[in-house]
Structure formats: structure tokens, C-alpha cells
Amino acid sequence: MRLGCSRDAAIRQARYSQLHRDREAAPKLRTMFPVVEQLRVELSFEGDGAVTPVPQSYVLHPPACAYFSFPCPYGDCDGRFELTAAVHAVVEDSSHLIEGVLDCAGSRVSAFRFKPLCLLRLCFTLTAVCSPAH
């Protein structure tokens, strides 16, 4: 009986195409933050599971899409980490460096009726390189 598996795959597929559409619709970094020349996003994870997702890092330049909603790295989790507010903060902050922690609010897809909360912990570091004030 593999029906459950294919349904989960369909849900995952829908999630990714929605994510792709959202990202395509996002404004460019240079439109949203004209002063930003480079934005570095570093993500690391702390979880209780047997497998902790590998760290991720991104460097965004002005033509990149200003889209800061990162899906939980667990493929069976429907959570997202929303870093938009933190990106606004790092651009406005004079040090242009922000560190923070977020817990995943999503739940893991489960074969059981009970869907365990994910609670994967994200530790993020944002660094902005901004052009001098003018």
C-alpha cells in the first residue's frame, strides 16, 4: 500500500511550486533595500533528531530576489523560517550584523494521526554590506 507515500510526495511538490511562485513574485533586493550591496545569510540547525540538517549559507546581491522565507530543511515538515523582519533589522542596524534563533513551528508529516511538532532550532547570522550613506 503506497498511497500514503504518493500523497505526501504530492503535498511536497505543491509546497515547492508555491515556494517557487512566491520567490518569483518577490521584489528584487535592490528595489527593497537600495543601499545593500551584499547580504549574507548563514543558517545552522540544532535538533533532537538523529540527523541534524547541514548548515546553509547564501550570499545575495542586488539583482537577487528579496525573499526571506526559508523552508524547514526536513523534507517531511511543513514549517518555514521567516527572516524578513530580521533582514529589515540588519539593514537598519548600524553594525549590520544580527544573530538570532528561531524554532520551527511546523509539524512533521507522520503516518500516525498525531503530527509531532518539529521544533527544529535555527541559529541565523545576517550580515549586510551597505553602500555609504548619501
Ligand SMILES: [Zn+2]
Ligand atoms: Zn520543521
